[in-house]
Amino acid sequence: MSSLPALQTSLAPILWPLGKAYALAMRLRERRWLKGSDRWRPPAPCISVGNISMGGSGKTPLCDWLLGWATDRGLTPVVLTRGYKAKPLHLPYVVEPSSSPDQAGDEPLLLAQAHPDARVVVDPVRVRSGAYTWERYHPDLFVLDDGFQHLAVERDLDLVLLHPDDLTTGWNRVFPAGMWREGKAALGRASAFCIKVSSPAFAMLRPAIEQHLAELGKPVFPFEIKPQAVVSLTGGERFADLGGRPYLLATGVGAPSQVADTATAYLGHAPAEVMAFPDHHAFTAADVQRMLERARALSCPRVLVTPKDAVKLRNLATPEFVTFELSLAFGLGLFSTQTLPQFIEHFWNSRQSGVNELEKPATN
Numbered sequence: 001m002s003s004l005p006a007l008q009t010s011l012a013p014i015l016w017p018l019g020k021a022y023a024l025a026m027r028l029r030e031r032r033w034l035k036g037s038d039r040w041r042p043p044a045p046c047i048s049v050g051n052i053s054m055g056g057s058g059k060t061p062l063c064d065w066l067l068g069w070a071t072d073r074g075l076t077p078v079v080l081t082r083g084y085k086a087k088p089l090h091l092p093y094v095v096e097p098s099s100s101p102d103q104a105g106d107e108p109l110l111l112a113q114a115h116p117d118a119r120v121v122v123d124p125v126r127v128r129s130g131a132y133t134w135e136r137y138h139p140d141l142f143v144l145d146d147g148f149q150h151l152a153v154e155r156d157l158d159l160v161l162l163h164p165d166d167l168t169t170g171w172n173r174v175f176p177a178g179m180w181r182e183g184k185a186a187l188g189r190a191s192a193f194c195i196k197v198s199s200p201a202f203a204m205l206r207p208a209i210e211q212h213l214a215e216l217g218k219p220v221f222p223f224e225i226k227p228q229a230v231v232s233l234t235g236g237e238r239f240a241d242l243g244g245r246p247y248l249l250a251t252g253v254g255a256p257s258q259v260a261d262t263a264t265a266y267l268g269h270a271p272a273e274v275m276a277f278p279d280h281h282a283f284t285a286a287d288v289q290r291m292l293e294r295a296r297a298l299s300c301p302r303v304l305v306t307p308k309d310a311v312k313l314r315n316l317a318t319p320e321f322v323t324f325e326l327s328l329a330f331g332l333g334l335f336s337t338q339t340l341p342q343f344i345e346h347f348w349n350s351r352q353s354g355v356n357e358l359e360k361p362a363t364n
Contacts, residue, residue, distance in 0.1 A: 008177060019177030026149075026174075026182040030189075033151035040127040041154045042142045043134050045351050047344075048155040050148025052187060053170065053179040056254040056279075057161040058196035060107045060308070061225050063145050065328045067115040069344060070141050076118070078133045080153070081145035083108050083122030085280045092129035095120040101312040106280060107145075109311045126153050148189070149181055157347055160190040164197055167208040187213070192333075192343060193220040199331050209334055219336035219343060227266040227324040233310055233317040238325065246272045247302040248295040252281035252309045259306055266324070272298040283309070288316045295320060 008015060033039060047066060051057045063079055070077035083093070086105030095104040095112040104112065105122060112120040119137055123129035126144065130153060133139060144153055148160055163170070165179075172184040187193075193213060195202065202222040209220055230239040249271035251259050256276040264270045275291060277283070295303050303321050305313055310323040330339040338346065 008173075012177060015177035019174035019180075020183075022176070023174040023180075023183030027185060030151065030182070030186065039152055039154050040130060042130055044138075044140055044142055045157075045348070046142040046144055046153065046155040047157040047159065048144040048147035048150075048153075049159050049161070050144075050146050050150075051161040051163075052148065052181060053163055053166050054175065054181060055163070055179060057163045058194070058223070058225065059146055059161055060110065061196075061326065061328060062159065062161065062194065062223070063143055064111055064114055066141075066143050066344070067111060067118045069341065071115060071117050075140040076137065077115075077141040077143055078119040078121060078137060078139040079108070079111055079143045079145050080121055080123070080126045080129050080133070080147075081105075081108050082124045082126070085282075086122050088122050091125070092121050092123040092132045095122060102282065106308050106312055110308055113311060126150055148186075156351065157344075158189055158191045159194055160187065160192070161194045161196065164195065164201065164205055167195075167205055167212055171208075171212060184212075187216060190216070190218055192218055192340070194340060195220065195222050196225065197222050198224055202331060202334075206334065214335065217335070219333045219338070221333040221336070221340040221343065222331040223340060224329045224331075225262065225326055226329050227262065228327050229325040230304075230322050231325050232319065233305070233314050233321040233323060234319050239322075241267055242302055242304075242322075244269065245302065246298065246300045247304050248273055248275060248291065248298060248300045249304050250275040250277070250291050250309070251306055252277040252279060252283065252312075253306055254279040263304060263324075271304065272300050277309075281309075281312075283312050283316060285316055288313065288318070292318065292320060 049059050049062050067077050083105035088103050095108045097113045097116050099109055101109055108120045108122050119133060119139060121129045121133050130142060144155055170178050174180045174183055213220055230241060249260055249263055253259060256274055260271060260274050275294060291303050305321060305323050307323050307326060313321060330341055332339055
């Protein structure tokens with residue numbers, strides 16, 4: 001999502017009133033849920049990870065990090081996710097590391113394989129999956145994936161991810177006039193904002209952040225997704241890089257250009273070509289053959305894929321296929337004296353001590 005789609009821009013005079021009407025409908029929906037008494041209160045602390053706009057903004061990597069944060073402290077976390085494009089045999093569906101991508105969905109399977117001590121549960125009805133999970137596992141922490149608009153579940157912390165475009169050309173452009181799911185008033189529900197962006201880019205965004213978010217009095221945290229190694233899909237071997245050799249980049253994600261930028265920055269040279277498949281694409285043996293043929297035509301000894309795509313390709317891949325091992329890097333927040341991990345730690349310690357208090361915004 002580097003800019004608003006051309007069609008939305010050209011039809012702005014027509015679509016803008018429709019967007020206003022949609023925002024009003026979502027606002028009324030919000031009021032109905034927040035004033036109602038039929039919301040589910042999880043018996044353990046609940047952190048929601050969501051966004052205001054459609055498309056990818058780093059929710060899955062942040063959920064992944066939260067699971068690691070929890071298990072490192074000896075906690076048992078559970079992720080409640082709708083499992084986009086998943087086709088489970090039953091609901092709720094507890095994802096195992098050995099589950100099929102078709103049944104589990106790519107992102108839930110990625111989380112389950114990365115965190116076998118956590119629980120990843122697929123069900124569009126998060127109230128049902130939450131109650132089921134509590135009865136069966138008694139987790140210490142609930143993580144609500146893509147939960148900002150899922151108001152049926154109460155939460156203790158609402159982390160709202162923003163794309164840089166959300167603060168510039170896309171600000172308050174509600175569908176169908178733009179990519180936002182709700183109007184700007186909804187941002188008042190957030191406990192904190194997170195932006196997947198480099199430190200220099202975060203500094204450049206500061207005027208827009210101050211213009212749009214300062215009045216909300218909530219911290220804004222930057223984070224980056226950084227490769228740590230290259231890993232073989234077939235053998236699991238780890239390599240520091242590709243040795244300067246050319247590679248084909250194949251992606252089935254919503255923002256292939258961002259993946260290409262990440263690969264170029266880490267490996268030191270751009271891919272020979274980017275073969276882009278639709279987001280959440282279900283890869284087939286024919287797709288693998290196409291990738292291999294294209295890689296050979298370009299004299300590329302390696303086909304690089306994203307970790308999300310790797311879980312669907314692992315049983316189809318040949319030795320040419322590799323992926324990135326990723327980690328998150330966090331910067332100091334705006335309107336805060338903390339980084340996001342420090343903010344989460346403070347939240348958790350406050351909950352454990354019986355003090356439900358978040359850091360008061362700073363003025364930096």
